[in-house]
Amino acid sequence: MGNALHLFTLGRIPVYANVWFALILGFLAVNQPSLGHSLGLMAAWSASLLVHEMGHALVAQRYGLQPQILLHGIGGLCFHAPIADDRKNAFIVAAGPGLEIIFGLMILGLQTVLESTSFELLWEDQGGDAYEGTAFGSMLHWTVRFSIIWGLVNLVPLHPLDGGLLFRLWMRRKKHPIDADKITHIVSIFVGVAGVMWGMTNQYWFVVLLGGMLAYNNWEALSQLSLGHPSSRTTNNEFAEVLSTDAEAAFAANDWQEAARLAHQLRDQANTPKTLQARAFELIVLSNVALGRWDEAAGFLDHAPDNAAIREARQKIESGLDAEASDGW
Ligand SMILES: [Zn+2]
Missing domain, CATH: 1.25.40 (Serine Threonine Protein Phosphatase 5, Tetratricopeptide repeat)
Known part of the structure; x- marks a missing residue:
């Protein structure tokens, strides 16, 4: 795993993190009202990413593919032995965002229950009509947001996000592998550019960056395939x-x-x-x-x-x- 740090092993699946992951956590932690809030936000990010990768890894493990997880920067990776069966591969890919979204919905359920039964766990009375989220409350809030939004973003047909991988596997069922790859890259370019335009209109700079970067990567991959460097x-x-x-x-x-x-x-x-x-x-x-x-x-x-x-x-x-x-x- 290069210069990644082995964090722990969960059910025989080793989990590593690299320096980019630490940097993103640090970036998230600044500008929070308290240390508790910072830790809560870092925990929310780590948990939703880990659950996502565990989704991939658990299915890969079921197929005997010896998965390993790397948390890095804005995402994670699940490495496993190559799999020949496209259908099983699709299950592995879909399980990541699938489990992440289910996890987000479960935390949303917990949040809703606490909101009605133990309000003070989530909100602090600031006097008057003002309330501020507790560190715990903000952790739940961000876990729900990260898990559901990141899970859904990952399902967009933009290679190499999970949705792009699924799209490619689906295309391979009906097309020659080279054509399937070309179509996947073309669709990904359109989706990436659409993401850039949407991000610019709504001032979501992260979406602009991600969409632009991935559209460019797909453009490169497509020109390699079409022209043949x-x-x-x-x-x-x-x-x-x-x-x-x-x-x-x-x-x-x-x-x-x-x-x-x-x-x-x-x-x-x-x-x-x-x-x-x-x-x-x-x-x-x-x-x-x-x-x-x-x-x-x-x-x-x-x-x-x-x-x-x-x-x-x-x-x-x-x-x-x-x-x-x-x-x-
Ligand atoms: Zn994934």
């Missing part, structure tokens, strides 16, 4: 060739697990030529059939070329799925 294209193509050779070797040696893993990596390369892409999907299907993973194989069948081997695989998958259905539920 000469040097990056060569190296990517060479890398694809190496992956392809390794995948074929593993497949020939009946190492299905390794062949499927390498083929997934190959199809994920942005600049893999279409012929190699097609072969990658074919290897994924054939390896998974050999492993008896019918569901996984079926998921990639439509991307594979229509040839004798694939037609035979299709029959095996169908009878395999039928057999599963009859001895299952």
Whole structure:
């Protein structure tokens, strides 16, 4: 984890933080009415970020992917072993903002209950008609705001926010991976620019900054994909060739697990030529059939070329799925 600090381990998931996270906390803490308020605000920010990343991590852990969390700057990251199954990947991505928003709603419920039963926990009588939020009250208030707003912002289709990742996975179900990536970047540019315009009109400078930065990143990624930066294209193509050779070797040696893993990596390369892409999907299907993973194989069948081997695989998958259905539920 580079020069990040290991904070603690939660249910076998290690949580790290880097210096940017500490800086953001410090930035939040200034200009608060008391030390208690500062600590409350820092706790609110940390909690909603941690819950978000735990959402990703818990699902990733269920799939046996050994997740780790890094809290950094304005966000967090959940690292885990690569996952081949796009549907499972989508669950991991959606679980972050999902759990964060649920958490925010739960704290909102708690706040509402306390408001009506133990008002003085949340508000301090300043004399006359004036009330000021207690440190605890402001902590709850900010936890609700951060969790719900940040959770929703993360669902916007703006790569690499969670919504952008989900959009890309969704596009990959119907499009060639390169086209799916291009569409994702184009949509992200529009969303980012719309965010900049909205932020400027409403004077939300943070939104202007975030939207502008991400729109620019997507612009860069798109131009790499569309024009193919000469040097990056060569190296990517060479890398694809190496992956392809390794995948074929593993497949020939009946190492299905390794062949499927390498083929997934190959199809994920942005600049893999279409012929190699097609072969990658074919290897994924054939390896998974050999492993008896019918569901996984079926998921990639439509991307594979229509040839004798694939037609035979299709029959095996169908009878395999039928057999599963009859001895299952
Ligand atoms: Zn996330």
